[in-house]
Amino acid sequence: MATRDEDAERWYHRGQVLCTTRCFNDAVVCYDKALELSPDDPLLWKRKGFALIKAGRYDEAVACFDKALAADPDDATAWQRKSYALAHLGKHEDAVACCDRALRLDPEHILAWQSRGWVLGVMCRYDEALECYEAVLSIDPERGSAAWHRERMRERRELAALEAEIREAERIIEVPACIRDVARERDYANVDLARMLLCELARRAERAAIQRR
Template sequence: MAIREEGAGVWYHRGQVFCTMRRFDEAIDCYDKALELSPDDPVLWRRKGFALIKTGRYREALACFDQALAIDPEDATAWQRKGYTLACLGWNEDAVACCDRAITLDPQHILAWQSRGWLLGVMCRYDEAVTCYEAVIRLDPDRGSAAWHRERMQERKDLAALASEVLEAEEFMEVPACIRDVVAERDYGNVGLARAVLRELAGRVERGAVQRPV
């Protein structure tokens, strides 16, 4: 990592203050001035990228993270933020790969685990998402948001299982509307009951088919 020029440090800290105030455009201007003085500082590129994310300028942010990683390929935070930016652009597989790289470099990088869990949830890979949030909880047991997201992933997994079971059952029986409504309305609170009732009804139909004389 390059040594930051003294003047660049002043502009860097000004940018930090503007970020704290959520005045991100002004923060970007400060980081640009800092980069004019210290263009090989990966932290400056990373901070500018962060501010660009906050203004919705994702492609510019991505370029900043790429520049930071060109200077310091082992910057786990730059990999995590690049992953987040790619996700915002809809490139989820590439985003997961970036989070994986961040975690390889720093297995205790909580934000990388969180970003990976969020992405996998979006991709309906619920078991893997749960594993990510459990990793966050192990690293920070007091992080209530991770426990909340873990429960939501389990709910989505169960709802997806119910939807699949409904499709299978519809091939040989009439599925009650109340069960189909649980799926349509994303009624997570009644998923367990709906699955149990559906299994019982499907079992009755199957037993009746076996017992029916030829």
């Protein structure tokens, strides 16, 4: 912990307590009081940024992490948390870049891997997202949240493949409503069956077209 004013220390700990009770906006006020006394303390900026994320104040959170990183650019956690705030602002490419920076500093930073996987999933880059969750599980095989998200990415990847195959098949066949319903209703349990059926229908249509020539 950086050296800080004694009164700033008290405000810092008061903010910490308020965070544990989920009073995040009140915690921000405490961190501001601490920062008035120790304005160059990167930990105070980082803790304020965290409280702002929890309060849903993402623009302000990014500014706090920028302050923290100006003082300590090698703080992998600050980069990861900045990524999280940027993602909530819709700045997905910038969020991925922040995760990459965090992981260059700490290749086993689990939250950076998870944040990266989450953002890539939002961007529909499912294969890359899967790689992130695999990385988490290679570090911590018992991390259930990563295993859960890995399965969700697999499901979304397969659904995206079905949607693409439906668009392709529409050029040669009338796609049955039951297959369209699987995609429309996001019926993950039946995606594999729908893909196999669609493939067979398309194959039959292609064979029939060849025979008519």
